[in-house]
Amino acid sequence: MPRVPVHTLDTAPEQARPVLETLSKRMGKLLNIHAEMAHSPVVLGAYAGMQDAIGRQGTFDGRTREAIALAVGAADHCDYCQSAHTAGGKAAGLDPERMLAIRAGRPSGDAKLDSLLAVMREAATEVGTVGDDTWQQAQAAGWSDEQLAEGFAHLAVNLFTNYFNHYVGTELDLPPAPTLPA
Known part of the structure; x- marks a missing residue:
């Protein structure tokens, strides 16, 4: 409620x-x-x-933005945001299986994107801290310093909405995101 x-x-x-x-x-x-x-x-x-x-x-395309939102929403256990960004991911061209993989923290089939999502997940779960190995893997995959810095803005807006939903108990008014496989 x-x-x-x-x-x-x-x-x-x-x-x-x-x-x-x-x-x-x-x-x-x-x-x-x-x-x-x-x-x-x-x-x-x-x-x-x-x-x-x-x-x-911002320089990220819609698919990348939605992938970040899905990864952070899953890391923060925000059902509302996972549902909203499942709809947004579909509109941006992410297929359902890829979105499930992103939410579950599994490889999505795009190694470059996965390296960015690893940075976002780690920052979300470790209060902003990202290990050097995770950061360097993203750089090695082709993410620039500018893009990794921009990722923080995407992380921040998603943390803002995730935490707000938890804070006020937002009720779902969208189709629920598919349940993640165990």
């Missing part, structure tokens, strides 16, 4: 409405996570600002 009620566009604080309208149009509906963030325009604004910076200045 959510700790804060889910706003509608009509009940949200006036300051949050323009951002909610933009997110609602982008997502095709007002998602519970955004409707709960609207209780604090600073939370909604921080999220939207990170997403805007990634959208304007």
Whole structure:
């Protein structure tokens, strides 16, 4: 059960409405996570600002962004984000088996991507710390210093949403992500 009620566009604080309208149009509906963030325009604004910076200045394609979100969501045990990014991954062209592998931390069939995801998983589970071996494997796979630094922005926005969902108890309003095999 959510700790804060889910706003509608009509009940949200006036300051949050323009951002909610933009997110609602982008997502095709007002998602519970955004409707709960609207209780604090600073939370909604921080999220939207990170997403805007990634959208304007980021270099990763949609598949890579969604793969990072899936890996971090799984590392953080965020069912909501795994569900949202399973839908996003499908829209970005990731096939279902690859998304399951990414969420499970198994090889996805793309060694370069897997090396980046190893950095993201390790940072998510080790409070930002990444071992030299993991970092160097990503560099050896072809990820530049710029890209590895950019990865932190993707990690941060995903940690932000994962933790927010845990913090307020966001209820799932999307199709659930497939269950990971044992």
